[in-house]
Amino acid sequence: MRLILLGPPGAGKGTQAARLVEKHGIPQLSTGDMLRSAVANGTDIGRKAKSIMDSGGLVSDDVVNQIVSERIDEPDAAKGFILDGFPRTVAQAEALTAMLADKGISLDAVIELKVVEDELVKRIEKRAAETAAAGGKVRADDNADSFRTRLEEYRNKTAPLSAYYERQGELKTVDGMADMDVVTAEIEKILQGVRV
Structure with missing residues (x-):
């Protein structure tokens, strides 16, 4: 099962990806983690x-x-993977499509968590307040202004992926504003026809 989860920051992609990893036993491939790993392991591309x-x-x-291509070739990704933070642009999506075709594989699903941006800002503010009240460390970007900047960047660079994958006939949408368990159930409905 090879998946991409789309949606703006705070939409719940991380939560849903963690649930998919646990249920289906496939790795979540974060570009940040992949990049750090390639550098730490001193691979040719990591050194570059x-x-x-x-x-x-x-x-x-x-x-x-x-880096993504090499990570997809690792044994733990043989049964599938969830891409996290990649692709971020249509050019990366086109490259991914070509890369997977070269490997003789394709995506099984591209799932977008649809959300209401104003509600997301409230979610972030609530999360920051709850973290602070519990004595935890609030992330530097967990404030309304930083979050709105991240949303703007998402709209400009990453949101066009929805149209790209819709044109490919691969995009499915889920109401990301629903309860987490409802979102999980909706994602599982989409995946029912996907080979494991």
């Missing part, structure tokens, strides 16, 4: 990424695509 990051540059799509 490290030199770019050390000089203050942004890692190019080509480097990220290669």
Whole structure:
């Protein structure tokens, strides 16, 4: 089962991905984790990424695509995977489609968690207040202004993926504002026809 979860920050992708990992035994592939692992392991592409990051540059799509490609080839991803944070742009999505085709595999589902942005801002503010009240450390970006900046970046760069995957006939949507268990159940309904 090869999946992409789409949705803006705070939509619940992390929660749902964790539930899918637990239920289906497939890894959640985070581009950030993959990048750090490639650098730490000193792979060819990891060394290339490290030199770019050390000089203050942004890692190019080509480097990220290669890191994702190598990670998908690892044994724990043979039964499937959930992509987290990739693709972020239509160019990355097109590269992913070509990469998977070269490997003789394809995505089984692209699931977008649809949300109401104003409600998301309230969720973030509530999460920050609850974390602080419990004596926990509130993330630096868990405030309304930072969150709105992240939403704007998502709208500009990542939201066009919905239209791309809709044109491919792969996009399914779920009401991300529903209760977490309801969202999980809706995702499972979508996956019922997906091979495991």
